[in-house]
Amino acid sequence: MLIFMSMRRFVLICGFISALSLGCKKQISPLQTPPIASSKKPPRTFDSNRAGPITLGVPFPDDAVPSIQGLYDIYWSNGYYVPSSLRMFYLDVLDLIVFMSPKHRVYRLALGPSYRSAKGIHINSSLYELRSAYPDLELHTQTIDPSWWYRPDQMKPITPDVEMPGRATQPAKKPLKCVAKTSELKNVLFYFEDCRDTNSKKIEAIILVAEHTADLEHVDRFVNFEKILPCPTTTVSNPTALAKQGDYELNRDRMGEYFARRSVQKAMPMFRQAALAGSIKAAYSYSGLIFRYVHQDVIGDPLDRPIDQGAQEGMLFLLMSLIRENDPSGRDECHEAVLNFEKPITEDLFRMDDEKPDDAGPCATRYNFEYFSISQLEALRQQARAWSKCWPK
Numbered sequence: 001m002l003i004f005m006s007m008r009r010f011v012l013i014c015g016f017i018s019a020l021s022l023g024c025k026k027q028i029s030p031l032q033t034p035p036i037a038s039s040k041k042p043p044r045t046f047d048s049n050r051a052g053p054i055t056l057g058v059p060f061p062d063d064a065v066p067s068i069q070g071l072y073d074i075y076w077s078n079g080y081y082v083p084s085s086l087r088m089f090y091l092d093v094l095d096l097i098v099f100m101s102p103k104h105r106v107y108r109l110a111l112g113p114s115y116r117s118a119k120g121i122h123i124n125s126s127l128y129e130l131r132s133a134y135p136d137l138e139l140h141t142q143t144i145d146p147s148w149w150y151r152p153d154q155m156k157p158i159t160p161d162v163e164m165p166g167r168a169t170q171p172a173k174k175p176l177k178c179v180a181k182t183s184e185l186k187n188v189l190f191y192f193e194d195c196r197d198t199n200s201k202k203i204e205a206i207i208l209v210a211e212h213t214a215d216l217e218h219v220d221r222f223v224n225f226e227k228i229l230p231c232p233t234t235t236v237s238n239p240t241a242l243a244k245q246g247d248y249e250l251n252r253d254r255m256g257e258y259f260a261r262r263s264v265q266k267a268m269p270m271f272r273q274a275a276l277a278g279s280i281k282a283a284y285s286y287s288g289l290i291f292r293y294v295h296q297d298v299i300g301d302p303l304d305r306p307i308d309q310g311a312q313e314g315m316l317f318l319l320m321s322l323i324r325e326n327d328p329s330g331r332d333e334c335h336e337a338v339l340n341f342e343k344p345i346t347e348d349l350f351r352m353d354d355e356k357p358d359d360a361g362p363c364a365t366r367y368n369f370e371y372f373s374i375s376q377l378e379a380l381r382q383q384a385r386a387w388s389k390c391w392p393k
Contacts, residue, residue: 110152121134312376
């Protein structure tokens with residue numbers, strides 16, 4: 001299961017970040033932009049590293065969109081993070097869907113029908129045409145990530161009344177299950193509905209994928225979905241004192257419910273280290289900040305890491321602390337279901353039925369839980385159970 005999270009709101013106090021805000025950047029209302037397609041315009045071009053003015057692997061260029069003040073912020077704020085820690089947004093003025101790292105480096109590009117390769121291949125070209133242009137073409141079974149938008153021409157338009165992005169933003173999505181590759185365009189993926197060898201089938205999506213991954217690598221990683229790691233080792237001699245210092249730093253320069261960004265960035269590593277040294281209070285503080293910033297407001301990780309790192313760590317600390325406290329009054333229905341080790345985690349925990357809203361699963365709409373696949377959540381709860389025994393009660 002993959003998660004779709006939406007932007008909540010911006011706060012107008014620059015320099016301070018609320019636990020319920022996106023930061024100091026003023027919200028800019030979406031604008032209606034001119035149509036991207038025109039028969040009078042020459043087709044846009046793409047190759048293995050570039051689509052129009054956008055190049056893979058480098059920061060998004062400042063001059064890539066029309067010079068409307070704040071336009072880039074409009075597009076960025078009308079996107080959302082997908083579980084690979086990429087910010088995905090619809091760039092209608094360039095007929096693109098752009099995937100960027102938290103550091104705004106272009107990682108993927110999904111092309112619209114206005115783009116052509118040097119040999120004339122485009123969305124809706126047939127498999128026969130693709131093979132004729134690139135004779136070394138190879139087809140492989142591969143399902144496109146269901147959280148991705150992949151067709152700009154199928155997106156709902158950007159208007160002042162645009163709804164928050166989510167599942168319905170590209171209403172005509174298909175479960176594309178076949179990818180074609182050619183050595184002439186090494187970073188380009190051509191997607192089809194399936195791999196049945198029918199020459200008349202049409203290209204449904206064209207995705208450019210960057211080779212760099214540095215922005216998505218975790219820092220000092222301690223979560224592992226493949227195996228349970230040994231208990232953490234730490235040089236922290238007094239986790240209680242470190243957690244208290246973290247609280248002090250977090251509340252320095254606080255203005256009402258707002259925290260100074262520099263205070264958040266200084267306090268979080270303290271909470272993290274104190275939690276790894278056994279402080280339940282620090283674990284809750286760290287997990288709470290992660291929930292607010294990553295899951296509730298979706299501004300990205302406060303420490304400028306891939307957001308899935310914080311999401312994983314926050315969930316591990318939360319589950320581990322609930323187990324260690326062993327206090328049923330501190331758990332809700334979702335917590336109880338996930339920490340019931342007698343039963344497997346299933347999709348039923350997250351069931352949603354628009355016609356029966358009262359029959360939702362116990363973890364439905366819980367962003368921090370829904371963020372993970374079933375197998376990932378299972379791995380997290382098993383590591384939490386194992387690590388809950390790392391410290392004396």
